[in-house]
Amino acid sequence: MNITELIQKNESKTLEFKQDFSSPDKIIRTIIAFANTSGGVILIGVEDKNKNIYGIENPLDIEEKLANLISDTISPRLIPSIEIISWRNKQLIGIEVFPSPIRPHFKTSLGEENGVLVRVGSSNRKADKRLIQELHRAARYQSFDEDLVITDNSEALDFRVVSELFSKVRQVEKNDLLTLKLMAIYQRQEVPTNAGIILFGKERLKYFPDAWIQCGRFSGKTKRNITDVVELKSYPIFAIDQALEFTKKHALRSIEITENAKNHKRWNIPIIAIREALTNAVVHSDYSQTGTHIRLAFFDDRIEIDNPGLLYDGLTIDDIKIGISKLRNRTIGRIFKELGLIEQWGSGIQRMIEVCEEMGLPSPEFLEFGGQFRVTISLLAKQDMTIDDTNQYIVDLLRKNTKGLSVKDIAAKIGLSTRTIRNRLTKLGEMGIVSAIGTGPKDPKKKYSLREK
Secondary structure, eight states: OOHHHHTTSOOBTTEEEESSSSOHHHHHHHHHHHHHTTOEEEEETBOTTTOOBOOOSOHHHHHHHHHHHHHHHEESOOOOEEEEEEETTEEEEEEEEOOOTTOOOEETTTHHHHHBEEEETTEEEEOOHHHHHHHHHHHTTOOGGGSBOOOSOTTOBOHHHHHHHHTTTOOOOTTHHHHTTSEEEETTEEEEBHHHHHHHBTTHHHHOTTOSEEEEEESSSSSSOEEEEEEEOSOHHHHHHHHHHHHHHHOOEEEEEOTTSOEEEEESSOHHHHHHHHHHHHHHOOTTOOSOOEEEEEOSSEEEEEEESOSSTTOOHHHHHTTOOOOSSHHHHHHHHHTTSSOSTTHHHHHHHHHHHHTTOOOOEEEEETTEEEEEEEOOOGGGGOOOHHHHHHHHHHHHOTTOBOHHHHHHHHTOOHHHHHHHHHHHHHTTSEEEESSSTTOTTOEEEEOOO
């Protein structure tokens, strides 16, 4: 256990500091939460706020008390590693807790219903009934989307849509719904799985009323003023494309001149990264939750995409950034993989980061909060994307007149004042799109032409 390295970090999903042993119940709660989530380290003798190293007295007595408390107050039985550490003449206690294969653990006196805790960020949170069920499923290697929906409707899934989507990959027959685990056999009858209903159910919202995407455009940087909102309740694979079109509708575009003097539109949003985030939201959502759906919030400076469910099975944000992935919904993940909508597991987050960096944007931010997961993607500043139909017309004129045009020439063709044209040309010059040809700023014969890249 590297103390020097640990005390340089802040408390997190996998790290907690305790100045002393005065609140043993809080330490027990954190041990339970760590075991039920991603594991972690508790360091006793270190103050959290300023990282002052106080150390502890009688570490052997505290070690024994800890071992007894863990044995007496946590069920099922849990055996973390407890270590006495000497650091610069101070005695510390380090408790290393590993993700448990027999979770959920709970405080014995409260029972499973009220005593299960999980780690969210740097705090411990009481698990509700749904989350407790998910912990049980994860321990049994079961997937919620493979559970059955008991119905006597043998045509519950829209096979036409399944066939249409798979036609680009291979031909599917109705009996393939079983091998794809969109249907299963129950009491000699074929019934849909949760994955089948979520992806292709004709009455999907009857069974999963929150399996849809809401998109909103907000004026400014808060949710105070909403200017546009859509509710996308079509099949999730189509809803992803519809949500992406919503972002394009509200995005800004600039002109970028290529080497052959042609131009194409450059968005101020990283399209590929947004598609990845939306796809991940659909694939990794916790569909056992109720009252929460996928949300895309488009602000002036960023896009936030929220989906129900914390990171699955002990994953941390650091894990996903380096490509570690675990599937909450195994069948949904397989369908998306076979359709070519996702590539190898774990590559999506890294691709999002790369795309943003290529555009000169900060890396996406990832956050767990209140039973949900959020991806925040920054946008290019508005002043860097100033383009409208008039500027586009100016560029088109300059492309046709390769020897250049003066301000008066352009003003006459467009019907605007020379002052307005001069201001627009200055802006286009700052964007690296046009260049001036002349002897100086006041040259009356100065002309403008496209700057090739």
